[in-house]
Each structure stands twice: as structure tokens, then as C-alpha cells.
Amino acid sequence: MTTTLPKPAPEETAPKRTRRRLSKSGRAGGQLHGGPIAYIVLGLFTFGSLGPLVWSAIAASRDTNRLAQTPPPFWFGSNLFKNLDKAWTDANLGKAFLNTTIVAGISSITIVILSTIAGFAFAKLRFRGRGALMLIVVGTMMVPPQLSIIPLYMMVAELEWTDQLQSVILPSLVSAFGVFFMRQYLIQALPDELIEAARVDGASSWRVLWHVVFPAARPAMAVLGMLTFVQSWNDFLWPFLVLTQTGNPTVQVALAGLGRGYTPDQSLIMAGAFLGTVPLLIVFALFGKQIVGGIMQGAVKG
Amino acid sequence: MASHDTAAPPSKGGAAPGRPAPGQPSEAEQRRRARLSRRWQRDIKWSPYAFVSPFFLLFLAFGLFPLVYTGWASLHQVELTAPTDMKWVGLRNYTRIFDDDFFWNAAKNTLTIGIISTVPQLLMALGIAHILNYRLRASTFYRVVILAPYATSIAAAALVFVLLFGHDYGMINWGLDLVGLGPVDWQNDKWSSQIAVSTIIIWRWTGYNALIYLAAMQAIPNDLYESAALDGASRWQQFIHVTLPSLRPTILFTVVVSTIGASQVFGEPLLFDPNTGASGGGEHQYQTLGLYLYEQGWVNQHLGRASAIAWTMFLILIVIGIVNYVISRRLRSSSGS
Numbered sequence: 016m017t018t019t020l021p022k023p024a025p026e027e028t029a030p031k032r033t034r035r036r037l038s039k040s041g042r043a044g045g046q047l048h049g050g051p052i053a054y055i056v057l058g059l060f061t062f063g064s065l066g067p068l069v070w071s072a073i074a075a076s077r078d079t080n081r082l083a084q085t086p087p088p089f090w091f092g093s094n095l096f097k098n099l100d101k102a103w104t105d106a107n108l109g110k111a112f113l114n115t116t117i118v119a120g121i122s123s124i125t126i127v128i129l130s131t132i133a134g135f136a137f138a139k140l141r142f143r144g145r146g147a148l149m150l151i152v153v154g155t156m157m158v159p160p161q162l163s164i165i166p167l168y169m170m171v172a173e174l175e176w177t178d179q180l181q182s183v184i185l186p187s188l189v190s191a192f193g194v195f196f197m198r199q200y201l202i203q204a205l206p207d208e209l210i211e212a213a214r215v216d217g218a219s220s221w222r223v224l225w226h227v228v229f230p231a232a233r234p235a236m237a238v239l240g241m242l243t244f245v246q247s248w249n250d251f252l253w254p255f256l257v258l259t260q261t262g263n264p265t266v267q268v269a270l271a272g273l274g275r276g277y278t279p280d281q282s283l284i285m286a287g288a289f290l291g292t293v294p295l296l297i298v299f300a301l302f303g304k305q306i307v308g309g310i311m312q313g314a315v316k317g
Numbered sequence: 318m319a320s321h322d323t324a325a326p327p328s329k330g331g332a333a334p335g336r337p338a339p340g341q342p343s344e345a346e347q348r349r350r351a352r353l354s355r356r357w358q359r360d361i362k363w364s365p366y367a368f369v370s371p372f373f374l375l376f377l378a379f380g381l382f383p384l385v386y387t388g389w390a391s392l393h394q395v396e397l398t399a400p401t402d403m404k405w406v407g408l409r410n411y412t413r414i415f416d417d418d419f420f421w422n423a424a425k426n427t428l429t430i431g432i433i434s435t436v437p438q439l440l441m442a443l444g445i446a447h448i449l450n451y452r453l454r455a456s457t458f459y460r461v462v463i464l465a466p467y468a469t470s471i472a473a474a475a476l477v478f479v480l481l482f483g484h485d486y487g488m489i490n491w492g493l494d495l496v497g498l499g500p501v502d503w504q505n506d507k508w509s510s511q512i513a514v515s516t517i518i519i520w521r522w523t524g525y526n527a528l529i530y531l532a533a534m535q536a537i538p539n540d541l542y543e544s545a546a547l548d549g550a551s552r553w554q555q556f557i558h559v560t561l562p563s564l565r566p567t568i569l570f571t572v573v574v575s576t577i578g579a580s581q582v583f584g585e586p587l588l589f590d591p592n593t594g595a596s597g598g599g600e601h602q603y604q605t606l607g608l609y610l611y612e613q614g615w616v617n618q619h620l621g622r623a624s625a626i627a628w629t630m631f632l633i634l635i636v637i638g639i640v641n642y643v644i645s646r647r648l649r650s651s652s653g654s
Contacts, residue, residue, distance in 0.1 A: 049451035056448055061462050064524060068465065070488065071477045082480070087488045129371045136368035148369060155380055157573075159581045159634065161610055161627045163383030165390060165620055169400040189375040220364035249470035251584045252607075256615065270472035271584075274479065274591040281480060288473040295468040303461030310464070310525065311532035 068292065074285035075099065082281045098286035102273070106287050107261055111269040112294075118180060118254075118265060119247035122187040127240045130190060134197025135228045139210060140220075149198075155191040160252060171257050182257045183265065187247060193239055200235035200312065201228070238309030241302055245295055266291045384631075391625040397618035410625035414613075420626070422601055423609035426511065430586075430605060431579030434515035438523050439571055443564075445523070446530035447556065460531075463524030471584035474517050479589060482513045504590050507602040514603050517585045522578070526571050533567035534560060569645050576637055580630060583607035606630055 076095035077088050103109060136142070137149050167186055176182040205228065213223045229236075254265045260272030273279075273287045299306065391410055393403040414420045445463065449456060466474070481488045482503035490500040503513040541559045550558060561568075582605045586597045595612040597604025604612070606626065614623030 047451050049448065049453045053448045053451055053453065056445070057453070057459050060445055061459065063520070064463050064465050067474070067477050067481060067520065068469065070481070071473075074480065083486050085486060085494075086491055087486060129375075133369045133372045136365040140365040140368070142362075142365035145365070148373070151376075152372070155376060157577060157634065157638065158380065158384060159577065159627075159630060161581060161583075161607060162387050162631050163380060165614060165624050165627060166383040166386040167379065169390075169395075169620070172400050186379040189372055189379065191372075191376075194372055220360050220368075224368070245468055249468075251471050255584075267470050267472045270470070270476060271588060274476055274588060279591065284476050285480065288476040292469050292473045295470075296465065299461060299465055299468050303464065304457055307457070307460045307464060307528060310528050311535075 068296070071285045071289050071292075074282055075289045077282050079280050079282045094282065095286070098282050099290060102283050102286040102290060105283065106269040106273050107264060108266070108269055108287065108290060111264045111266045114180060114258075114263060115248055115265045115267075118183050118187070119244050121184050122247045123240050123243040125188045126190045126193045126243045127236050129188070130193030130197045130239060131201075131228065131232050131236055132224060133194045134199075135201055135205075135224065135232070137194065137198045138201035139205060139207065152191045152194050156195070164253060164256060167253070168256060177257055178259050178263045180263070183250075183254050186253065187250070190243060193243065196239055196242075196309075197232065197235060201232060204235070205231045234305075235309070235312075238305055238312075241298060241306050242309060245298070245306075248295060387624045387627050390621055391628050393621050395619075395621040395624070397615065397620050400620060403621075406621070410619075410622045411629070414622060414625055414629070419601055419604065419609060423597075423604045423606045426597070426601075426603055427580060427582065427605045427607075430511050430515055430518075430582060430603065431576065433512060434518040434582075435572070435575040435579055437515075438519045439526055439568070439575065441519070441523050442526035442571070443530055443568075445527045446534055447560070449527065449531050450534045460528060463527055465524070466521045467525045469521065471517075471521070472588060474521055475585050475588035478513065478517045478520070479591075482516075505599065505602070507600070510589070510598055510603045514582075514585050514589055517589075518579075518582065522575070526575070529571060530564060530567060533564050537563045565648060566645075569641065569648075573638070573641055576641075577634060580634055580637075581607050583611065587611070 072095075073088055073091055074082055075098050077092040078094055081088055081092065133152075137145060137152075163186070171177055171182040174182075209227055209231070210223055213227050218226065249267060250265075251267045251271070254268050255271060258264050258268050260268055260275075264272065270287055270291050273284045390403070392405065392407060394406045394410075395403050449459060453459065482490075484490060484500060484502055484504065487503070489503070494500060501509045503509050537560065541563070542555055545555045545559050586603045586605050586608050587594060589603065590598055593599055595604075595608055595616050597608045606629075610623050610626040610630070613619050613626060
């Protein structure tokens with residue numbers, strides 16, 4: 016009825032749009048239409064990416080006995096909320112969510128601010144040793160975390176900070192990637208003239224930072240914030256070492272504890288895994304486009 | 318583009334005088350200007366250091382110092398129960414781990430898991446980036462979807478895949494049974510368990526690498542393809558002769574990053590069998606160096622030996638880095654000639 020009417024219009028405009036793209040586009044490949052094979056392959060990858068996540072939700076909505084049957088369940092059951100509720104209490108997930116939010120929140124905010132300031136200096140200011148210091152920043156990205164956990168652990172043990180959040184937060188306040196990311200962004204997003212203009216007006220470096228750099232960097236700061244939040248939320252090795260699974264866990268530590276029982280309740284474990292992933296999937300559903308853009312932007316100039 | 322609607326207002330003590338001074342400025346005014354100018358110079362000279370110093374201070378405390386201290390600890394006997402009680406043993410921790418069969422087993426496993434997780438991952442990423450580079454309906458949707466596993470934590474992913482790889486009721490063995498293949502013992506056989514652990518890594522990282530390739534592909538100038546097409550190159554030939562060479566630095570970058578990641582694999586094998594944990598399977602069949610370090614340090618409580626493992630891993634990484642650098646130099650010079 017109404018759907019038949021507007022249909023011819025897109026078909027008429029489509030070739031025109033393609034031609035315009037062809038002549039204007041400086042991008043490679045982007046002008047070529049994907050054929051059916053492309054959609055089939057993408058469909059397979061979509062299934063591969065989302066399949067395990069969807070299936071964990073299905074398993075979380077079932078009774079454990081149903082999971083120990085062939086064929087495995089393919090559709091949702093009715094136990095979802097019961098399992099979520101049980102996982103929530105059994106794995107201390109309420110505390111874990113609060114802890115992870117605190118840790119990820121503090122470290123992302125600090126990393127974003129410190130990275131913007133340092134990234135600005137590396138992108139736009141001239142000073143002796145800039146090249147060498149930047150090399151150190153990039154070099155630190157290659158140092159594996161395993162190299163620092165032993166002394167850090169000794170430190171935490173010495174200070175009797177085991178099972179306390181500051182032992183997770185403190186080492187996660189810097190990110191070499193963040194400095195690098197902000198530098199790459201500011202090199203192209205912040206015109207030199209703008210800084211010079213502020214300088215001519217007599218602005219001090221801190222004023223330039225506050226009134227010129229931060230506003231210009233805002234989009235990249237948002238992306239970096241989300242990326243670090245995801246990373247910090249998912250961090251496993253270090254929290255696993257210093258936090259206990261029942262006392263004061265982060266979500267990841269609590270999840271690791273879930274699988275450990277002697278008679279593990281599988282649907283309960285899946286409920287926990289699902290719960291631990293949901294906040295990030297929501298972030299992705301809302302800001303996925305920006306996160307994708309951020310990763311791609313960081314990559315090109317890298 | 319960001320909007321810059323917040324131009325800096327002239328500061329109160331700016332270089333411009335508040336009132337128009339007729340004739341010569343007074344002596345006091347001159348002094349004031351000189352003082353301002355000195356402060357200005359200091360600001361220009363030192364503020365960059367102030368801006369980068371938080372990063373470096375924190376890095377010194379939580380990056381460099383631990384790095385060096387790990388090296389120091391690796392020359393001592395240190396037990397987890399009394400971490401301050403250090404006894405000098407020279408290189409004995411190193412000889413001890415090199416004599417340990419489990420160390421070589423873990424090194425070999427790290428290598429094989431690294432290869433079977435990295436190679437398919439990057440090849441698939443390249444393929445999917447190529448497809449995403451076409452004009453597609455809902456292309457943003459696909460980009461977000463393939464990145465979704467990246468948002469999933471190691472712990473959650475491992476738990477889900479353990480169930481999928483279950484021997485009797487796992488989804489994957491059920492599928493294999495459906496196509497007429499027998500069930501695979503994903504947890505206990507060496508190769509199948511390493512493939513299963515690698516699958517978790519591949520699942521989490523393929524989309525991320527695909528986006529990095531896609532970004533690099535979109536930066537390739539169209540002229541290259543046009544002239545290749547004029548020379549009669551097919552789509553496939555264009556991919557081989559235009560896309561791949563242009564992506565070489567990006568591919569190298571992802572290889573380096575994935576190699577570093579693969580050398581540290583820890584959570585996936587730790588959680589793959591909750592009952593064996595740190596030993597990486599009943600026969601240590603998928604124990605990686607990361608797990609071996611954890612087992613020595615936190616299960617057997619030998620922090621000194623764990624430090625020696627950490628430093629050995631670091632040295633291996635440096636060697637890999639140098640090899641990568643040499644290969645990339647070679648590639649560059651051969652493509653230049």
C-alpha cells in the first residue's frame with residue numbers, strides 16, 4: 016500500500032549517487048558496490064561475532080540440566096531472571112560492579128586528562144628532548160605487563176593493600192597509548208594559528224590548554240575515554256592477582272571465580288558472563304560508531 | 318572538525334597596556350613589562366615539561382621502576398610469603414628455569430598458540446577489511462558488530478567458549494557430529510586444546526584488526542587503482558599489487574602488536590579448564606609462559622624464579638622486535654629498488 020509508493024525513488028537516485036561518488040571519491044574501493052558474496056561473508060562474520068554472545072544469553076535463560084542435553088538449546092528459556100538473580104548474589108556481582116565502575120571510571124578520567132595534556136605538548140610544543148621522550152612513550156607500549164607485576168605485588172603486600180581498590184587503580188593511571196592517540200589527533204585537529212592567536216592575546220600555557228586545547232580535543236577525549244573504559248573494565252591479570260574473588264572483586268575477578276566450583280552450575284556461569292558483558296554491549300550499542308571511528312583514526316596515522 | 322568558539326580572552330596582565338600610554342612608558346611600566354616577559358619566557362620554556370611530567374612520573378613509579386626491580390629480583394631467591402626477604406643467588410633462577418622441562422614446554426606452547434591464533438586472525442581481518450571497503454548497505458552496522466567481541470572480557474569469553482567446546486554437550490561437538498565427524502576432546506588433546514584456546518583469542522581480536530586494516534585501505538589513493546585498472550589488472554591483481562604493498566606498514570604494525578599480545582597470553586588458558594587452572598591442562602598441554610610465570614610465582618610461591626621468567630619473556634620480545642625491524646628494512650629496501 017503505502018510502501019509501494021516511495022519505492023521507485025531510491026532506485027532512480029541510486030545510480031546517480033554512485034556516479035557522483037565515483038568522480039568525487041578519493042578513496043580506494045569504496046566506490047565499488049559489494050556483491051551478494053560480500054553480504055554472505057559479512058553475514059557469516061556477524062554470526063561468528065554475535066553468536067557466542069547470543070548463545071550465552073540463551074544458556075543463561077535455561078535450566079542447567081537442559082544444557083547437559085543434546086542438542087543444545089537454540090532458543091531462550093524462562094529462567095533468565097532467576098539465574099541472573101542467583102549469579103548476582105553468588106558471585107558478589109553487586110560489589111563487583113560497583114568496584115569495576117569505580118576503578119574504570121577513575122582510571123579513564125585520569126588517563127584522558129593526562130594524555131590530552133601530554134599529547135598536546137608532544138603535538139604542538141617545541142622543547143628539548145621531545146623526540147627522545149616520545150620514543151620512550153611509544154617504547155613503553157611494548158613492555159609486557161608481566162614485567163611489572165612482581166614488584167608491584169611486593170609493594171602492595173608491603174603496604175597491606177591486598178584486596179583494596181587503590182592497588183588496582185594506581186598502576187592504571189597512565190597509558191602510553193593514550194598519549195600517542197591524543198598526539199596523533201591534536202597534530203591535525205588543532206591548527207597552530209589558534210594557539211598562536213591565544214599566545215598573542217597573552218594567554219599562558221595553562222590558559223591555552225584550558226581554552227583552546229581541551230575544547231578542540233573533546234571528540235578524541237570522548238573516544239579515548241570509552242576505549243580506556245572498555246579496557247579497564249575488562250582488565251584481568253593484575254586485579255586477579257591482588258583482589259580476592261569473594262572479598263572485594265572486580266567483575267572479571269568475580270567471573271573467574273564463578274567457573275571454579277567443583278560442581279559448576281553452567282547456566283549460572285553464563286548468567287554471570289552475560290551480566291558482566293551487558294554494560295559494555297550497551298556502551299557499544301550507543302557509541303559503537305564513535306568507537307569504531309576512533310580506532311580507525313588512531314590506526315591511519317599510526 | 319572541532320569548533321573553536323572559545324578563543325582565549327586577553328588575560329588581565331597581558332602584554333597590551335590597559336590604557337594608551339602617550340609618549341614614553343614610565344619606568345615602572347617598563348619593569349612590569351620586563352617581568353611579564355621573563356615570566357612569559359619561563360612559561361614557554363618549562364610548561365611543556367610540566368605537561369608531560371605526570372605521565373613520566375607515573376611511568377617511573379609503575380613502569381620503569383618495577384621493570385628494573387624485576388630484573389634485580391630475578392637474581393635473588395624471594396618467596397611469596399616473605400617478599401622483602403631477598404637472598405642473592407646470581408643467575409641460578411635462570412639456570413633453574415632453563416633446566417625445567419615445563420619452561421620449554423610453555424615456550425613451545427606460547428609459540429604454537431601464538432601462530433595458530435595470530436595467522437588466521439590477521440588473514441581473516443584482511444579479508445573482512447577488504448569486503449568492508451566496498452560500498453555496502455549498513456556498513457557501520459557491520460563495523461560495530463565485528464568489534465563487539467572486543468568489548469567482551471577475557472573472563473566472559475573464556476567461560477562461554479568453555480561451554481561451547483564442551484566434550485559431551487558442547488555446541489561445537491554437536492555441530493561436528495551433525496556433519497558426521499566424531500567428537501573432539503577439546504580440553505585434553507594437545508592440538509585441539511590449543512586450537513580451542515586460540516579460537517577465543519581469534520574471536521576477540523579479528524574485528525579490531527579488521528578495522529585497522531580498513532582504515533589503512535581507505536587511505537590508499539584511488540589513482541593507484543585506476544592506473545592498475547588501465548594496465549588491465551583484475552580485481553585480484555589489484556588487491557595483490559596495490560592493496561597489499563600499500564598496507565605493508567600497517568600489516569607489520571598488527572603483526573608486532575599481535576606478537577606482543579600472543580607472548581603474554583594468560584587469561585584464556587587459565588580459565589579454559591577451571592580445575593587445572595595454572596598448569597594449563599592436566600598435561601600442561603596449553604600452559605603458556607604467562608601461566609608458567611603465574612604458577613611459579615603465585616602457586617609455587619617462588620617470586621625470584623617468576624621474575625626470571627618475566628625477564629626471559631622480555632628478552633624474547635626484544636629479539637622478536639629486532640627481527641621484525643630487520644625484516645621491515647629488508648622489505649622496504651627491496652620494494653624501493
